[in-house]
Amino acid sequence: MRNFISDRARIIPPSGIRKFFDLVLSMDDVISLGVGEPDYVTPWKICEAGIYAIEQGFTSYTSNKGIESLRISLSRYLQTEYNLMYESDSQMIITAGVSEALDIAIRAVINPGDEVLVTDPIYVSYPPCVTLSGGKAIPVPCDEKNQFKLLSETLIEKVTPKTKALIMNFPNNPSGAVMEKSDLKGIADIVTDHDLLLISDEVYSDLTYSGKHVPAATIGDLWERTITLNGFSKSYAMTGWRIGYLCAPDEICEAALKIHQYVMLCAPIMGQMAANEALKSGNEDKEEMVREYRMRRNLFVEGLNRIGLPCHVPEGAFYAFPSVKETGLSDTDFAEQLLKESRVAVVPGSVFGEKGKDHIRCAYAVSREDLAESLRRIESFIEGLK
């Protein structure tokens, strides 16, 4: 028999996180700081709207772009919340999560041979999605000594005549880094001067702890060359509903919509209706969750530094990204031994690329009790290494 697997499917590596999680699933009494999603259940008002949608018989397809009322609320929300302007009918698509939005964005703009810069530490989906379009993902290091921010000096070094786009993710998974307005200005200049496209994954935009998130598209002339990706998964604890969105200038949006209509048709209707409710009445619950994440971050990061795992204070998302270098173990060995010996699951940083090395990602979206217990376990694990 022939080998039926395509070259592209063959060259994308299996997810490094997945292998690790299989191990977690096979063990008992594990405290998992590995899962990159909120520990909250979706706020009840939002769930009710989803249940109501099903009860009312809203179980069909929607328009490819997504239901109009959701797009209108979203357009208004982005404007009032972030001064970010997108037309509801020609500049946005409701997608099955940011995951799908990322895929169709890349497919809409990348040709084989194009180089695509990705911020490193790298969210695990970026390089495979670029590869599937025949592009080449080029990591742009974001150093710990700059709080994992993207610096314009580093970016410029990686730009070549083949560079087509930059994929950027702030607040960042896994580092928790954020980019302020002043940080973004230099990036905007380079992107504009070199005629690049920016794909900005802002799925953690609502989870910032010192100052409001600044969408890249609001900086300088970036709007006309930016695809903004965002969604409801993290802000409203709605990961399972699979609702995200892509916003871009008309021409790009139209191209992405063509792909979306063929590969996804539309995002699930009950999810879209629940998302609409989230925009209407979810703000208080969201703020409550953000306040709790912030307190957990304070507790956990203080604890990590106390027990000897140096960790910068992440200003966004819900990840702490401490260094394990001083323990003498590689991040992979550290994570594996910690799991086996002390039953705490964290993600080895090297799955996020070169700049993730010697770090572990700990999602602090778990209860304060579990955070405290995991710190005790990590501390005694480190003691045992000495």
Next chain:
Amino acid sequence: MDKTDLLILKLLEENAKIDTQDLAIMTEIPTVEAESRIKVMEKEGIIRRYSAVINWEQTGYTPVLAVLDLKVSPERDFGYDRIADRIARFSEVKALRLVTGAYDLEVLVSGKSMQEIARFVAEHIAPMDRIRETATHIVMKVYKENGDIFFEREVGERLPFSF
């Protein structure tokens, strides 16, 4: 009273036994400051006391609860306040509120048995001057109290399938 005080109160209301040092780290202030803020709020009577939320039903020592609705003729100069003050002093009375609608006062009464509650209402509340009418509702089951839901529910487990 500032934002930090409010946050401290919320945390204490949720768990009065929270470690002060943790509370200080969480609210981003020094521990001594957290201690002094709490002291001040205790002194001012903002923090009235520290108590536990108990699901008595589970212990088997279940007190009987009743909601008592009262129609009251208000007094010149005092309105409902004086009679409310008299009712509030009974140890059987756990909560007392002035409400709009058909009745004026809503009283939460607890007792060892239904008979005890009946006797308390008949002997101490109903005969009071100015009480025109009473309606007693025995509580059959508590679903939620002080923000805590008492249902035994299965919670969906988060599986490790995220990036």
